[in-house]
Structure formats: C-alpha cells, structure tokens
Amino acid sequence: MLAPTSPRTRSLSAPQPRLLVLLLASALGLAACGSDDGYDDSITAVPAEPAGAGSADTAPLPSAVAYVDTGATNQRNNPCQVTLETNAGVRVLQGFLDVWTPSSAKVDAGVTLAAANGCAAVTPAAWTGLPGDATDGVVKNATVHAANIDYVKKATQARTPAQALAAYLDDRRQKGYSVSDGMGPLTSVWRTGTGQTTTITSVDANQPVNPVVNDGGNNTGVGSPTNTQLGLAVDFINNIADGSTEPPKRFYKYARPWRWSTDVKVVPALESAKSSTPATDGGFPSGHTAEAWRDTLAMAYLVPQRYQELVARAMEMSENRILAGMHSPLDVMGGRVHATAVVAYSLSSASYYTPTVKAAAVTQAQNYLISQAGVADAVSLNGYAHTARTTDTGAADYDRFADNAAWRKTYLQRLTYGMPQIGTAGQPASVPKGAEVLLETRLPYLSADQRRVVLKTTALDSGYPLGNDGEGWGRLNLFAAADGFGAFNGDVSVTMDATLGGFNARDNWRNDIGGKGRLTKLGSGMLRLAGANTFSGGTVLAAGTLGADSNTAFGTGDVFVKGGTLDVASPGALVVAGGYTQTAGSLSLTLGSGDRGLLKVGGVATIAGGDLKLTFDGVTPKVGDSFTVIKAVQRKGRFASVTVAGYSKVTVTYTPDGLQVRIDGV
Structure with missing residues (x-):
C-alpha cells in the first residue's frame, strides 16, 4: 500500500x-x-x-502392536517378569534400547511364564553395575549417555534459588495440584471449582529438610457427587489409567543421575527424599513426569483453550525434575512418551470413558469456567484464558506460558534436550493408533483421520533417542499439533x-x-x-x-x-x-x-x-x-x-x- x-x-x-x-x-x-x-x-x-494435489493425505495405522489395544498389560507391582512382549509400558519405551541394554532385555525375554495365575513370580537376581546403584545393564551409546548425565550436571550446578524452589515444589506437591497452574488466568477458578488443595506452600529449598515433607492436600480435587461444580471434571482426570511406570523401571534398570555422578547436585531440601534402596528406585522413566503429563493432558482435553500452555507446563515439570537432580533428560522424555500413550489408551477405551462421559465432563468444565470468567461463550473464554499477565506478582493466575513463540521453541528443545540423532533422519512419521483422540476437543471440526494427519505433519524428525518405539509416540509434538496442520x-x-x-x-x-x-x-x-x-x-x-x-x-x-x-x-x-x-x-x-x-x-x-x-x-x-x-x-x-x-x-x-x-x- x-x-x-x-x-x-x-x-x-x-x-x-x-x-x-x-x-x-x-x-x-x-x-x-x-x-x-x-x-x-x-x-x-x-x-x-x-x-x-488431487487427493487427501492419510496417516495409516502402523503395523506395530498398539498400546491402545494392550495398555491393560502395564500394571503396577505385577509379580510376573516384565518383557517387551508382555508389557505395553515396557514396549512403548523400547527406543531406549538404542542407548542402553538392561540385563532384562537378555534374561527376561527367555523366561517362560506359566502358573495358575498366568505367570510365575520371578525374584530378580543380584543387580550388577555401579556399587550401590540401581543400574543393571550396559551403555550402548556412550555419546548419548554422556550427554544425558552431563546435562544434569550443568543444570544442577547452575541452578538458581528460584529454580530450586520450583523443583522442590514440583517434587513434593501432589502432581495434579502442582500442574494446574498451567491454567494461567483460569487457575484460581479452576482450583476453587475442583476443590484442589495443597499443604506445601513454602520452603527454603537450599536448606536440608529432614524428615521429608509430604503433601497432605487432595491432588486433583473433589469428585462427584459431592462436588457439583467440577466434580465430573475431577472424576475425568482421576479415571485416566494409572499406566504405572513401575514395570518399565523394573525392566530398564537405569540409575538416577545422582547415582551416576557426584557432580549432580540434588536440591538440598530434597536430600532426605532420596531412596536408600536403589534396586527399587530406577530413574527411567520418570514417574513424576508421567503423572504430570497424564494430568495435564486430561485437563487439556477438558479445557482446550489452554491446551498448549498445559502441555508446556508438563514440559516444565520435566525440566524441574532435572533441576532437582532427581532425573535425567532421557528419564523425563520416557515419562512423557509413556504418559501420552496411557492417556490415549484411556480416552480411546469405553472401559474408562464413553462418549457420553467425555461430553458431560467437557460440558461441565466449559460451562463452569464460562460462568466464573463472566464471559458469553467458549470463544470468549479462549480470549479470557489468554489475558496477558506478564508480571509475576506471586498470584496463582500469573501466566508463565503467555509467550507462545518462546514456549514453542522451548517445547521443541525439550522433546530431545539437544540429544544427537542416532537413527536415520527424514523418515516418514508414523502416527500411533488412537493418538488422534488427544486432539478431539482441540480440533473438533476435523475428522479423526484429519487429526491423524495433523499429528503426522507436525511430528518430530526421526532418529532422535526414544523416537524408535515402533508406533510413533516418541515423535509426537502436541504443542505444534494444537496449531493445526504442519x-x-x-x-x-x-x-x-x-x-x-x-x-x-x-x-x-x-x-x-x-x-x-x-x-x-x-x-x-x-x-x-x-x-x-x-x-x-x-x-x-x-x-x-x-x-x-x-x-x-x-x-x-x-x-x-x-x-x-x-x-x-x-x-x-x-x-x-x-x-x-x-x-x-x-x-x-x-x-x-x-x-x-x-x-x-x-x-x-x-x-x-x-x-x-x-x-x-x-x-x-x-x-x-x-x-x-x-x-x-x-x-x-x-x-x-x-x-x-x-x-x-x-x-x-x-x-x-x-x-x-x-x-x-x-
């Protein structure tokens, strides 16, 4: 002009x-x-x-065994020996075998499971590896393993007091409460409506706390029928399958970073939280991270206006686990991959959620937030949910995730943590069966097939650690997918x-x-x-x-x-x-x-x-x-x-x- x-x-x-x-x-x-x-x-x-082009794009189902069909096999404290063949939670993380070979990969695969209950309880043999740690295996890719531990060394040694506090709170608070501040301007009304509470409000994270402090709050809040405001929403979050990280921890037997190196500095206030039984305290995958992802993905389904900010909050939890010194990048990447499959499994299963149950929970959440925000409809709620709060005054409604462009870059970086590509780059993306349900409320006007194509065209490049799971869970970029086709x-x-x-x-x-x-x-x-x-x-x-x-x-x-x-x-x-x-x-x-x-x-x-x-x-x-x-x-x-x-x-x-x-x- x-x-x-x-x-x-x-x-x-x-x-x-x-x-x-x-x-x-x-x-x-x-x-x-x-x-x-x-x-x-x-x-x-x-x-x-x-x-x-003359035709529509497609995202065919992969030939690998689908987590959404076998997620029920991933059970906490299963007395059976866990294997790639028998446990979906172990199998969805099989890309870790490109970096690390646990003894389980050699021993467990040969165990014959037979007993009245369908398998024989197996007592693990004495673990080998570093003295006193939870490691039982052999490093397969020394470059990636070294980068993994070095990242934690540098992060914990450069940690600020504010980062130490955030890491402490995410460690000790119950996860549902902790990550609900991903709601940004909606945080206060969400916590009020759900009835969420915590008993951990402050601490000097740089001073030892002994004994360890546990959260006496109620995590995700109060469900129905007691809670008539957001009870169905609370039930919805709580009904996501546990999808325990215990079986994969038991299978992969990879140590926490502070066991690998004394140069890793655990937050002083968390020293008393360190386990003294390494054989039951594996680092991979991160359980805190997995729980945070399960909760935030459920919240994002109910409140898609905050979809990107909630998954960014899960990524922040991942980083805080590293800053705490409790986990490594590969640990938290594993927690993300595991939880994403678990949530898709839950949302795809009529045993957990029927269409009616899902619709009722979404409707309740939307109507409550619209009324509390004082806006006319869900479109206006989207605007209210992104009301700029750029100054951190300590209020719960401060939005740390308001800078979409900055968090897009941060999110992408934390998908890989800068790890090198150890497989072939440029391979077509595979979209796991059922993954499209994760975008069901965020892109409601697209068909299920179109949402699969969205996931395919926004996926991470191939070749990165944990990207080779057979289905494609490790390559999903949900932050980008929430912005439509790539x-x-x-x-x-x-x-x-x-x-x-x-x-x-x-x-x-x-x-x-x-x-x-x-x-x-x-x-x-x-x-x-x-x-x-x-x-x-x-x-x-x-x-x-x-x-x-x-x-x-x-x-x-x-x-x-x-x-x-x-x-x-x-x-x-x-x-x-x-x-x-x-x-x-x-x-x-x-x-x-x-x-x-x-x-x-x-x-x-x-x-x-x-x-x-x-x-x-x-x-x-x-x-x-x-x-x-x-x-x-x-x-x-x-x-x-x-x-x-x-x-x-x-x-x-x-x-x-x-x-x-x-x-x-x-």
Whole structure:
C-alpha cells in the first residue's frame, strides 16, 4: 500500500463518521475522470479453482502392536517378569534400547511364564553395575549417555534459588495440584471449582529438610457427587489409567543421575527424599513426569483453550525434575512418551470413558469456567484464558506460558534436550493408533483421520533417542499439533459450524504450512492462518471466514473466493503469489501504516463479483489521502460494491493493475 499523499492523521479514539457503501455504478461514474479510460477490463472467462494435489493425505495405522489395544498389560507391582512382549509400558519405551541394554532385555525375554495365575513370580537376581546403584545393564551409546548425565550436571550446578524452589515444589506437591497452574488466568477458578488443595506452600529449598515433607492436600480435587461444580471434571482426570511406570523401571534398570555422578547436585531440601534402596528406585522413566503429563493432558482435553500452555507446563515439570537432580533428560522424555500413550489408551477405551462421559465432563468444565470468567461463550473464554499477565506478582493466575513463540521453541528443545540423532533422519512419521483422540476437543471440526494427519505433519524428525518405539509416540509434538496442520501434503477441506461454539466457531493455525495440497474452507466458522506458509496447492473460500494474519498466509498458490469473507489483517502486504479470483463473498482489508492491508497479487486479479470492505487501523486518513489497496500484474472486472468504514465521500479508481481509494470527505 502506498503511503497517503497527505501526512495528516486523526486520532483513532476520535468518533468515526458513518459507513459508506459505494455501489459499482458509482465507481463506474468515475470513468470521466480518466483514471481508467480506454482499458478493457471485461472478463471473458473466470479462472478455474486451484487444482491442488488431487487427493487427501492419510496417516495409516502402523503395523506395530498398539498400546491402545494392550495398555491393560502395564500394571503396577505385577509379580510376573516384565518383557517387551508382555508389557505395553515396557514396549512403548523400547527406543531406549538404542542407548542402553538392561540385563532384562537378555534374561527376561527367555523366561517362560506359566502358573495358575498366568505367570510365575520371578525374584530378580543380584543387580550388577555401579556399587550401590540401581543400574543393571550396559551403555550402548556412550555419546548419548554422556550427554544425558552431563546435562544434569550443568543444570544442577547452575541452578538458581528460584529454580530450586520450583523443583522442590514440583517434587513434593501432589502432581495434579502442582500442574494446574498451567491454567494461567483460569487457575484460581479452576482450583476453587475442583476443590484442589495443597499443604506445601513454602520452603527454603537450599536448606536440608529432614524428615521429608509430604503433601497432605487432595491432588486433583473433589469428585462427584459431592462436588457439583467440577466434580465430573475431577472424576475425568482421576479415571485416566494409572499406566504405572513401575514395570518399565523394573525392566530398564537405569540409575538416577545422582547415582551416576557426584557432580549432580540434588536440591538440598530434597536430600532426605532420596531412596536408600536403589534396586527399587530406577530413574527411567520418570514417574513424576508421567503423572504430570497424564494430568495435564486430561485437563487439556477438558479445557482446550489452554491446551498448549498445559502441555508446556508438563514440559516444565520435566525440566524441574532435572533441576532437582532427581532425573535425567532421557528419564523425563520416557515419562512423557509413556504418559501420552496411557492417556490415549484411556480416552480411546469405553472401559474408562464413553462418549457420553467425555461430553458431560467437557460440558461441565466449559460451562463452569464460562460462568466464573463472566464471559458469553467458549470463544470468549479462549480470549479470557489468554489475558496477558506478564508480571509475576506471586498470584496463582500469573501466566508463565503467555509467550507462545518462546514456549514453542522451548517445547521443541525439550522433546530431545539437544540429544544427537542416532537413527536415520527424514523418515516418514508414523502416527500411533488412537493418538488422534488427544486432539478431539482441540480440533473438533476435523475428522479423526484429519487429526491423524495433523499429528503426522507436525511430528518430530526421526532418529532422535526414544523416537524408535515402533508406533510413533516418541515423535509426537502436541504443542505444534494444537496449531493445526504442519503441511498440506494432500488437499484439506475444513468445515466449521459456528453454531457449535468454541473452536468450531473460531480457530487460529500458527504453524508454517508447506506441501503441495489445497486448502478449502467450508462452513460458517472462522479459521485464521498466521504462519509463514509455503503450501502451493491454492486456497478456496466457500463459506464462513478465512483470515490472513501473516503476509504469506495463503502460501504460493492461487486464491479463489466464491463465498464467505476473506479477512486480511496481515502486518504487511498480503502476498498472493498466483492469481486472485473472486466471484462472490467479501474481501475485507484492514489498512494501516506502510503496506499493511495491501493485496499484492503475483498473477491476474479477476473480480467477477462480491464486495470489497476497507477499514483502517493505526492510521486515520484525512481528505485527499490516497491508498492503493490491490496491486496485481493485471486486473479484470470490478466489485459489486465497495465499503469504506468511517468516510462518506471516497473515490474508487480501477487501474489496469489494481485498485486505488482516495478520501474525499468525512
């Protein structure tokens, strides 16, 4: 957009004049001014809609035995010898065998399980390894193992008092209470509604505490029928399968980091919490981390408005386990992978949750939070749930996770903790059976198959430790998946029904979307794209609203508007690399300083119908100011009407390569 010819501006706070709709007939009357004399802009043929890839992408089920089919085999204190073949919790973590070979992998696999109860109780042989530790195996990848322990050394030696306190609280508080502050601005009302309590409120984490302090609170709160506010929500969280980490600890027999090295500095207040029985105190996987992930994923299902922040809180718990000196990166990565499978297993199983039970818990949680926040609906709740609280005053509702871009990077780093790729990179992602249920409330307008594709296109690259579990649990990036597709490798049709509310009515995708597929927006809801997108299959808007919140929101293909509203609110010019065609609907441009709001078309702009609506944000033009609002290689056709908010007299000038607007009066 060209700068106004006059530098004069008016405060945006000043009252705005009435809205003017300039009909096409009025625009045609300007021809006498000579702005487009002699130019034939008639349309002989409307371009075809973008062809796209021609088919939709898929995420086939992997051939490996599915955790969601066998999760019941992962039982705490099972007297049977645990093996890869007999225990789902052990099997889902089998990628650890690329780093570490426990004695169990050699001995347990040969045990014949036979007895009246289906197996024979086995007494473990005396463990070998470092004197007095819980290690019983051999390092297979020395580079990864060394990096794993070195990370803890550096983290604990550089730990600040604030980090020590956070690590202590996450260690000693019950996990459901501890991670509920991932609710951010909703934390207080959530804790009040659930009845969550803790008895651990303060400590000097850098001083020894003996004996160890245990939390006398109630963890996740009070369930139904006693609790009529959020009792069903509490029941929902509590009913997630335990999915114990005890069997995999018993199988993998990998020591806690402070047993591997005296350079690991445990938080002084947690020294009394250290176990004196190493054979029952393995480090891999982290039980605290797994429990935190189970609770936060259940909360995220109930309150998807805080989905990314809650999984970020689980990642924070993981880091705090390392800062405490109690666990290593591989330990907490294992806890995350294990818990993710457990939650998907629970949500996919009618033994734990029927569709009716899930719907009732979600409805109760949403209605309660909407009423307590004093907002109208779930869409408004999403806004309230992200009310900026950037100063930490010590209040529970302070949102540590408000910086989405920063946490996206942090989350990605903590998926691998900087470990090197020890397998082949660039392999196609496999999506575990049932994993799509984890996005059921966050992306409710997508089909189960589409949610699987979302998980596939946002997955971590292959080759990292714990990424080779056979199903794909270790590669899931739920933070990125909550922002929609990572690529359109096939054509994507999105139908959003605004009457269903919540994310069905409005959603934002912030991923950088690549691929050769086409996006088609259907239904009455609003979808906004904010990534640095490069998908090349084109964009079709048929109904509802499709928003552009970045300069390359629509990738590198053609854009075709045949209904609905294309709402451009990009920070600069919206670049349509191909052609732009509009046969109906509305093009809404928000104009601002610089070239904000300019529609820049790399091909032909064909206007065969529909309306143009212009608004200003951040600038207030004066009489005589002119703006270029469409710039194309060539323009054909004209809008049925042009609407300019705030001005009663404007001149619309069609040029061979675009459209200009001059402010003539207020």
